[in-house]
Amino acid sequence: MSHPKKSPKKPPKQGGPKRSDNTAAKSAKPAAQPGPANQHRDDFWNIRLLTAQEALEKGNFICHIVSDLAEARKLVLETIIPSHQPESASWGGSMTFKESGLVEAIKGLGTIKVLDTYDTSLPNEQRLEMRRQALLVDMFFTGSNAVTEDGALVNLDMIGNRVGALAFGPKKVVVLAGRNKVVAGLDEAMFRIKEYAAPANAMKLNKKTPCLKTSHCQDCSSEDRICNTWVINEKSWPKARIEVILINQDLGL
Amino acid sequence: MTEPAWNELRLEDCRQALEKNGFRAWVARSKEKALDLVRENYLSDGHITSASWGDSLTAEDLGVVDLVRNARGVDFIETFDSTAGQDVILERRKQALLTDLFIAGTNAVTLDGALVNLDMVGNRITGIMFGPKQVLLCIGANKIVPDLEAAMARVKQVAATQNALRHLCKTPCVKTGRCMDCKSPDRICNTWSIIERCHPRGRIGVILVDQNLGL
Numbered sequence: 001m002s003h004p005k006k007s008p009k010k011p012p013k014q015g016g017p018k019r020s021d022n023t024a025a026k027s028a029k030p031a032a033q034p035g036p037a038n039q040h041r042d043d044f045w046n047i048r049l050l051t052a053q054e055a056l057e058k059g060n061f062i063c064h065i066v067s068d069l070a071e072a073r074k075l076v077l078e079t080i081i082p083s084h085q086p087e088s089a090s091w092g093g094s095m096t097f098k099e100s101g102l103v104e105a106i107k108g109l110g111t112i113k114v115l116d117t118y119d120t121s122l123p124n125e126q127r128l129e130m131r132r133q134a135l136l137v138d139m140f141f142t143g144s145n146a147v148t149e150d151g152a153l154v155n156l157d158m159i160g161n162r163v164g165a166l167a168f169g170p171k172k173v174v175v176l177a178g179r180n181k182v183v184a185g186l187d188e189a190m191f192r193i194k195e196y197a198a199p200a201n202a203m204k205l206n207k208k209t210p211c212l213k214t215s216h217c218q219d220c221s222s223e224d225r226i227c228n229t230w231v232i233n234e235k236s237w238p239k240a241r242i243e244v245i246l247i248n249q250d251l252g253l
Numbered sequence: 254m255t256e257p258a259w260n261e262l263r264l265e266d267c268r269q270a271l272e273k274n275g276f277r278a279w280v281a282r283s284k285e286k287a288l289d290l291v292r293e294n295y296l297s298d299g300h301i302t303s304a305s306w307g308d309s310l311t312a313e314d315l316g317v318v319d320l321v322r323n324a325r326g327v328d329f330i331e332t333f334d335s336t337a338g339q340d341v342i343l344e345r346r347k348q349a350l351l352t353d354l355f356i357a358g359t360n361a362v363t364l365d366g367a368l369v370n371l372d373m374v375g376n377r378i379t380g381i382m383f384g385p386k387q388v389l390l391c392i393g394a395n396k397i398v399p400d401l402e403a404a405m406a407r408v409k410q411v412a413a414t415q416n417a418l419r420h421l422c423k424t425p426c427v428k429t430g431r432c433m434d435c436k437s438p439d440r441i442c443n444t445w446s447i448i449e450r451c452h453p454r455g456r457i458g459v460i461l462v463d464q465n466l467g468l
Contacts, residue, residue, distance in 0.1 A: 058436065135350045135384050159452060160383030167382070167444045168375030169350055221273070229382050230447040237373060237443040 042067075042248055045179040048149060049246045052182050055151025060239040065246045072176055072245045073100045076141075080243060081109075084172055086138035090115040090130075092162025094143030095252040096176045102141065112139075117161070131161040135169035142166060143252050144177045145197050146189035147244070153233040154189035156198060163231035166242070175244045178251025186232065197253045198227050204253070257463075260394050263364070264461045267397050270366030275451035277458040287315050287391065287460050294458065295354060295389060296324050305330035305349030305385075307377025309358030311467035312391040317460075318356060327354075332376070346376040350384035357381055358467050359392050360412045361404035362459070368448040369404035371413060378446035381457065388457040393466030401447065413442050415468040 049065045056063040066072045089112050091097055107114050115137060117130045134140065142162050146154040153175060157163040166173055183189050199211035207224040211217055217227070236242040264280045271278035277294075281287035295301055304321050312318050322329045331337070332346045349355065357377050361369040368390070372378045381388050398404045409432040417424045417439075424440060425433040432442070451457045 132351055132384050135379070136347050157382075163446070164350075164379040164383035167372065167446065168379035169347060169384070225450060228448065228450040228452045230445070230449070231378070231382070232445040232447075233443070234445065235440065235443040237375065 045182070045248050048182050049179060049248060051149045052147055052151065052246060055149060056147075056244055057151075059151040059235040061151070061233075061236040062240050062243040063246065064244070065248065067248050069096070069100050069176075069247060069249060069251065072247050073102055073105065075245060076100075076102055076174060077105055080174060081106075081112075081139070084139060086112055086172065088113040088115065088137040089139045089141070090117060090134035090137045090165075090170075091141035092143075092165060093118065094141070094162075094176065096143045096178055096247070097141050099251065100176060131159070134161065135165055137170050139172045139174065140165045140170035141174050141176070144175050144181055144244075145193045145253075146183050147177050147181050147246065148183055148185050148189050150185055151234075152186065152189070153231075153242070153244070154186065154193065155231050156193050156227050157229045157231075158226035160229045163229055166233060167231050171241070173242045175242060176247065176251075177244065178247050178249050180250040181252070182246070190230075194227070200253045202226055260463055263397050264394055264463055267362060267364055267366065268459075268461055270364060271362070271459055272366075274366040274449065275454040276366070277455050278461065279459070280461045280463065282463045284315050284462070284464075287317065287462050288320055290460055291317055291320055291389065295387070296321070296327075299326055301327055301354045301387070303328045303330070303352040304354040304356065305332055305345075305352045305380070306355065307349075307357035307380050308333060309356065309377075309391060309467065311358040311393055311462070312356050312389075314466055315391055315462065317389070317391055321354065321356060346374070349376065350380055353386045355380040355385035355388045357388065357390055359390050359396060359459075360408040360468075361398050362392055362396050362461075363401060363404050364397065364399050367401065367404070368446075368457075368459075369401065369408060370446045371408045371442050372444050372446070373441035375444050378444060382446055382448065386456075390457065390459045391466070392459060392461050393464055394462065395465040396467070397461075404447075405445075409442065412468045417441055419468070 053063040053065055064075060066075060089106055106112055115130050115134045117127050117134055144153045145156055155163050183192050194217040199215050202209045202211050207226060209222045209224050210220050268278040268280050279290050281290055304327050306318055330345050330349045332349050359368045359370055370378050398407050414426040414430060418427050422439040422441060424437045425435050
């Protein structure tokens with residue numbers, strides 16, 4: 001892979017945005033009452049999220065860090081949607097977005113024309129046509145298969161409607177990504193996707209691909225293959241078109 | 254003459270790999286043959302009623318853009334019209350995603366049958382990936398590389414740098430002749446697309462031309 005590798009950035013200095021101070025929390029409490037059992041994990045990921053945030057912002061993305069999915073949902077409903085007032089919205093397949101409850105919340109607003117391209121009550125042909133129309137919406141939501149610490153989004157699609165929208169079309173793209181999606185660089189991102197996210201997703205979709213048996217990518221030629229088109233967003237163009245919400249929780253695949 | 258024979262082998266090798274990956278692929282030995290393939294496969298039965306294109310010197314040089322633009326019954330969306338305002342162009346480029354046929358080139362194609370492209374705006378790569386019902390790519394022999402690594406190197410070091418020179422961008426590469434991974438506002442390298450398989454099968458057609466074309 002010829003992608004320029006950057007040396008890992010140093011974590012921001014103390015006083016940076018939203019950095020939780022574990023040391024202070026510990027010293028303030030008696031040893032008999034330790035902090036939450038997973039505090040060290042949150043602190044670990046917080047540093048990486050901050051590194052990714054800094055790099056994404058340099059690449060003209062907007063980037064937020066939130067502690068959980070509920071906070072991400074609140075950010076979308078109370079800040080992002082009101083400040084853009086989209087007239088239409090749609091989304092690509094994303095477990096994180098689905099789990100956030102934003103589908104129901106956005107439908108419930110009543111002010112936004114929603115293109116639900118995953119409505120299984122509709123015939124396949126109609127859903128495909130809706131997915132084409134979804135390229136022209138004001139606001140498109142999606143997850144991301146990987147986010148790199150040097151500030152890129154890496155995704156792999158079967159159909160291409162999700163990666164297509166990430167690259168061009170919708171006025172605004174909002175990406176929700178759990179901390180488990182954060183990796184060092186492009187090589188690790190592609191490895192994560194081929195070796196974990198894609199086989200796990202093929203299992204979820206019950207595809208007839210060899211990775212269902214081996215759990216490893218076999219670079220198959222199966223008719224059911226779900227790995228067809230990659231998109232790597234190195235920069236957001238125009239500036240601020242893509243807004244990323246990094247969530248300090250393990251979410252999606 | 255070893256070069257023509259070698260080119261022929263590579264073009265055929267690449268064509269077979271593309272076919273195996275679900276693309277339709279042809280080799281054209283001349284400009285005239287390329288135009289014949291377009292007429293035969295896309296313009297003979299009137300199923301294309303709307304078309305547009307992503308910037309491609311190859312498709313333009315071959316006359317493929319003009320052929321489709323002037324075809325009877327085809328509504329052609331002009332996405333590179335210097336007389337239209339920026340907002341109008343942006344809106345047309347979005348509408349181009351819903352056409353029957355989208356024409357483009359490619360920055361690199363690998364011998365294992367993958368297409369590698371890098372965009373500033375994204376309208377070209379999205380049109381190739383999803384939206385238009387059919388896609389027609391015109392590719393010169395100079396775009397063929399062994400694998401993904403070579404493709405990305407070619408795109409960054411050759412195609413993007415030459416394209417920045419062509420568009421008079423204020424990027425460092427126009428002075429150095431090689432990619433500096435810049436943070437310039439003029440940067441034209443923002444979004445990559447790598448297409449390993451054509452989905453659905455046959456959506457993307459590729460004409461490999463036995464000539465050096467484009468950047």
